[in-house]
Ligand SMILES: Nc1ncnc2c1ncn2[C@@H]1O[C@H](COP(=O)(O)OP(=O)(O)OP(=O)(O)O)[C@@H](O)[C@H]1O
């Protein structure tokens with residue numbers, strides 16, 4: 001009697017969260033998977049079951065592969081660079097320099113701004129001839145370029161913005177982790193004769209590994225999720241040079257209203273994220289927690 | 292001179308003076324205890340010697356070399372931290388050889404020294420464990436191993452036993468002392484536990500509010516405390532300090548005259564008698580028994596003499612019960628006189644002086 005009543009209370013307590021999760025996470029995922037197996041309804045033609053046709057179409061779609069390639073480049077550059085920058089800033093800000101509060105604030109500011117605002121600010125920075133970046137490049141005689149308009153530089157320009165924005169956010173996590181490291185450990189390392197670099201490599205970095213894992217998960221998700229700047233600045237132009245996977249999904253789904261294909265693309269994106277998360281939690285996680 | 296020599300060491304933080312003009316020297320294989328109540332500057336003194344803190348003024352020399360301005364890594368010493376400061380992500384073996392490996396000692400030598408130290412400390416079975424998988428005593432041994440493998444002539448220990456339970460503490464006391472003798476190194480050991488200092492140290496440096504109150508062998512501190520502070524700090528229970536009322540007959544406790552040392556000038560004094568030197572007898576100072584604490588081997592009886600309290604320590608069981616009236620006596624040689632104002636020891640012949 002007692003046990004079943006407990007189960008009832010437990011179930012009731014879980015219900016609100018379960019309803020929210022189901023409505024906004026699981027049900028949409030299942031819905032998307034189902035939708036991806038149907039054709040897109042157009043006019044009087046209803047959606048019909050087409051099996052894996054949408055996925056077949058994806059394999060033959062050059063824009064999809066372009067978006068995948070872009071996203072790979074984007075992830076492989078923004079993740080390590082923003083994390084390295086975050087670590088360096090955190091180490092700098094954690095040392096007992098004068099005016100460190102102001103520096104911390106400055107590093108963190110980009111994070112508080114919404115990405116849409118950031119993108120608009122950087123549109124001005126990147127403006128040819130009078131933008132801040134172009135002015136700077138003029139010093140070296142490379143002025144007059146529309147960095148966002150050329151296929152070779154457009155993705156790079158977006159990558160810079162992302163790093164600029166994400167590094168400050170990641171820095172906060174690194175800073176918190178650094179302050180968790182007992183100063184006695186660092187004193188002990190120093191007393192044993194370790195130089196700053198040895199202490200960094202053999203004591204500080206290993207102790208930061210759990211944080212690094214956490215940040216890397218966030219960074220991976222961010223690399224596939226942040227597309228506000230693409231929408232504001234380039235809309236995938238020029239020649240799909242800045243089309244990222246999520247932007248392509250958005251474009252397909254809400255630009256061309258090809259919802260069936262967009263659903264299939266979404267399933268692929270979910271699959272990629274799930275695989276990465278599985279690797280990070282299942283494999284890396286076991287290696288970085290010492291306690 | 293191959294030990295540590297500390298001269299006029301001062302450490303200030305703003306208006307706080309944690310270490311105030313401390314000077315002492317240690318021999319090359321001496322075991323020195325820095326003893327004192329909480330906040331008296333023991334840790335700060337040790338950290339100044341280690342180079343973890345910058346001295347405001349004064350000098351520290353190790354083995355005849357002035358190291359005052361050198362970083363801790365170049366002072367050729369090792370240290371065991373109170374919290375052990377073991378690296379949580381390294382195994383026991385990696386922790387112990389950390390210093391050797393960052394200093395670039397060849398691998399073969401590292402292994403050989405590791406084996407030696409591990410045998411010495413009985414850690415052989417634990418080499419692949421992480422610190423979190425060890426007991427407090429084992430962690431303590433690893434920390435000791437990391438300090439000793441460097442084979443430095445000086446080893447500093449900051450309350451290394453304070454995290455251990457009473458039994459383990461007694462064991463480790465012995466172990467550390469034996470190691471120090473076997474390795475013939477100088478050890479400076481911080482503690483606030485006088486039993487620990489008395490039982491382990493060749494010499495005790497008793498500190499009070501940033502200054503050295505008394506420095507000497509455990510016997511000297513026990514037999515000739517330079518002040519009421521030192522007298523009250525050493526011994527379990529500590530020395531009884533009684534106010535003396537001057538009278539025609541000299542100094543009086545509980546109506547009974549006490550013989551002062553020869554030539555003590557008139558003034559206000561206090562009398563110190565250790566609890567273990569007091570006996571119950573047929574005559575002497577009358578007292579009323581307040582309470583009795585029985586410990587098996589001995590008994591501590593609290594007595595009221597006039598309006599002053601006094602502890603008596605007798606072997607075995609006490610020959611009296613609470614509320615009894617008893618007579619207490621002690622040999623003249625067990626009496627210590629202190630100046631009431633300054634708290635300093637008075638020996639009579641030369642007036643107040645510290646034993647040299
Ligand atoms: N970083 C610091 N800044 C300011 N004051 C300090 C600092 N470190 C220590 N002190 C002060 O210096 C005094 C001596 O401190 P210390 O740590 O040496 O005491 P201790 O004898 O080791 O005491 P305990 O037995 O409690 O460890 C204390 O009054 C303490 O408040």
Ligand SMILES: [Mg+2]
Nearest residue numbers: 333334335450
């Ligand atoms: Mg201390």
